[in-house]
Amino acid sequence: MAGKSSPKGRKQTCSRSRFPPVLITPTTPANRTQRKPYAAKNIPGKGKGIVAKRKIRSGTELMVERAIFVARDFDSTNLIHTKLRALSVNVNGLSNAARRGILSLSHAPYQLTEWKKVVPPTHPLYDPAFIDMMVKIESNCFIIPVPGGRGLRSAAQDVGIFEETSRFNHSCDPNAAWETSHENSTIKVWAEKDIEIGEEIEISYIAVLEDTTVEQRASQLRGWMDKCLCNKCKGERKRSECGK
Numbered sequence: 369m370a371g372k373s374s375p376k377g378r379k380q381t382c383s384r385s386r387f388p389p390v391l392i393t394p395t396t397p398a399n400r401t402q403r404k405p406y407a408a409k410n411i412p413g414k415g416k417g418i419v420a421k422r423k424i425r426s427g428t429e430l431m432v433e434r435a436i437f438v439a440r441d442f443d444s445t446n447l448i449h450t451k452l453r454a455l456s457v458n459v460n461g462l463s464n465a466a467r468r469g470i471l472s473l474s475h476a477p478y479q480l481t482e483w484k485k486v487v488p489p490t491h492p493l494y495d496p497a498f499i500d501m502m503v504k505i506e507s508n509c510f511i512i513p514v515p516g517g518r519g520l521r522s523a524a525q526d527v528g529i530f531e532e533t534s535r536f537n538h539s540c541d542p543n544a545a546w547e548t549s550h551e552n553s554t555i556k557v558w559a560e561k562d563i564e565i566g567e568e569i570e571i572s573y574i575a576v577l578e579d580t581t582v583e584q585r586a587s588q589l590r591g592w593m594d595k596c597l598c599n600k601c602k603g604e605r606k607r608s609e610c611g612k
């Protein structure tokens with residue numbers, strides 16, 4: 369599970385497993401904010417991203433979005449066959465709107481490779497449409513810590529898909545932050561820095577950013593990208609090449 373984990377909780381560590389969540393509960397989309405200060409645009413080398421339409425002050429709330437579905441009680445210790453069986457039932461139970469929302473998202477090539485290993489053509493659950501759905505979920509889910517849980521590596525955590533929030537690209541030096549709420553299955557995104565018109569708004573997909581090397585972050589980001597293209601990583605790679 370390549371669930372995105374918020375850097376806001378510094379004690380959290382990135383949870384990673386190729387195994388899917390167990391139960392999926394469809395939820396209704398939240399009312400979308402009117403007059404958004406950002407829009408989706410093509411970003412060179414990154415596909416689509418979110419760009420500021422006006423100057424945004426640090427601390428401004430950018431969105432609160434409800435999950436289009438939540439996978440409860442993700443437990444990385446469950447047997448894969450148990451999970452796959454549960455998922456195949458629950459994914460089939462998704463509303464058409466939630467299904468369309470998930471399938472409209474982009475996916476990480478790594479997740480497709482991994483899922484093809486997990487469910488090869490000889491597997492009883494092999495179905496290209498099912499794999500497509502799982503790959504989209506793995507590439508885009510955000511971790512929702514369960515209050516009183518024992519941390520992100522324990523059984524007590526959920527993951528959710530937030531269609532609009534998934535459009536934000538990653539940066540290891542993000543100008544926006546996010547936090548999920550277990551109580552109402554929402555995610556909140558706000559500006560952590562002043563953001564200029566035309567500037568890309570980026571969040572972090574990984575929990576620990578400080579005191580890490582570019583290699584350590586690359587390892588944590590493996591589920592989403594081969595090479596992080598954020599300015600922080602590009603700068604560190606350049607400095608290390610110059611130092612050789």
Ligand SMILES: [Zn+2]
Binds near residue numbers: 585
């Ligand atoms: Zn980076």
